[in-house]
Amino acid sequence: EGFIAGVSRGDHVQPDTDYVPTTPDNIATRRLWLELKYNNDEPVLKKMSAVSKPSKKVVMKVEELQNLAAGNRSQFIKGLQPGEIAILTTNYGVLELRDALEKGAGGELLCRAI
Incomplete structure (x- = not known):
């Protein structure tokens, strides 16, 4: 998986x-x-792109991450498409978006991948 x-x-x-x-x-x-x-x-893995950068950190709350996971835009970030993942750093460490949501954790959105 x-x-x-x-x-x-x-x-x-x-x-x-x-x-x-x-x-x-x-x-x-x-x-x-x-x-x-x-x-x-x-x-x-076919494609990976950075979201958060040193010059512009992208930090999201749980509610914003839920929108992203549902395929909806959150802040200026386009929603995830089927088969796409997002990686973020949280208080629990580096997690995939859905794992972070299971733990109820927001965090800095590092990258997305297809």
Whole structure:
């Protein structure tokens, strides 16, 4: 199920083997590393785009995320289409939109993927 087999934190070179906190000194080099799923040697993930950016953070409440999940526009973000997911960071960690809604958590909308 899903597009991503795993997510790990790292720097611009490779994923971390041990936890490394993000600090003002290293923030420019920190990255999320995604392990993608494949089906018959084809990537399951076709397209991914950033929503929140350093210059414009997009933070949504639970009600706004519910609108997004229902396919309706919320703030300036177009609603999710069938087969599309959204990833956000919450107090529970990095979650897919529907998992965040199950926990009743809002958060920063990081990206969307088809």
